Amino acid sequence: MxxxxxxxxxxxxxxxxxxxxxxxxxxxxxxxxxxxxxxxxxxxxxxAKERLVEAYLERRDVRWRERLAEHVEQHEDPERRVVAVFDQLGEWFGEPGFNGCAWINSYGELGATSEPVARQVRLHKAAFKEYVANLVARAGLPADLGEHVFLLAEGAMVSAAITGSTAPAAHAAEATRLLIAAHRR
CATH class of the missing domain: 1.10.10 (Arc Repressor Mutant, subunit A)
Structure with a gap:
């Protein structure tokens, strides 16, 4: 082989x-x-097993972010793209075998003892945050809104894993719509 x-x-x-x-x-x-x-x-x-965990997280990061972007970029309206993040999260939360965020889970298990794993988690979260910030900027919304949307997404991931429900994605999407509308007023 x-x-x-x-x-x-x-x-x-x-x-x-x-x-x-x-x-x-x-x-x-x-x-x-x-x-x-x-x-x-x-x-x-x-x-070492730690190197396998790093490689798993690296590969999953690429696949996860590509899948997210593929879904989001189907929408032409820039504001709709921001909200579409949560549509994709909701689909993911509803998949059989959904077990939360792989990076949050890995950090919870190894982040305190494995700098390489913690680094992979930070890299993934930074890339996701940057992606959301770029969506927000392309929609002509204030930069700090990107931070809010990112935190809504992260909270939805944790809540969906704990509750076993897709509802956190819908709630976070609605909160994002409200934030956008408040900005537009």
Whole structure:
């Protein structure tokens, strides 16, 4: 099995297991069993579990943000794009197996003890915040509104994970509409 295939299988297994069960409960042997990549090969690719967690978060970040942008950019109206963030979040919250934000979960498990994992979480959150800020700027809204919308999105993610409901996305979308309307007045 070549390196690219083995890496892909390992990351697929890591994403499935880490997201569903948590990082600390999943061992490299579990990754081996699901991926079909030998333990020796896993450790050649990822010399430490921490490196596998980093790679999982990096890859998930790219996929997650691409999916968000693909949904948001379907809308032509710049203000609608800001609210569309929450439409996408609501779809995600309703997916079978939704288990909250992978970065918040990973930070909760390892952020205090793993600087590489904490760094990946900070990078993801900074990129998401920048994306939201750019949407807000393109809509001609004040910059501080980007911070508010970002925090509404983050709160919706946590609330949806805890409640098992898609409602936090709808509530955050409505709060965003109210903020935009208040600005426009």
């Amino acid at each position: 070549d390196s690219t295939v083995a890496t892909g299988r390992a990351l697929d297994a890591a994403e499935e297991l880490f997201y569903r069960q948590g990082v600390q409960t999943v061992g490299m042997d579990d990754i081996r069993a699901v991926s079909g990549v030998s333990l020796k090969r896993l450790y050649q690719l990822f010399p």
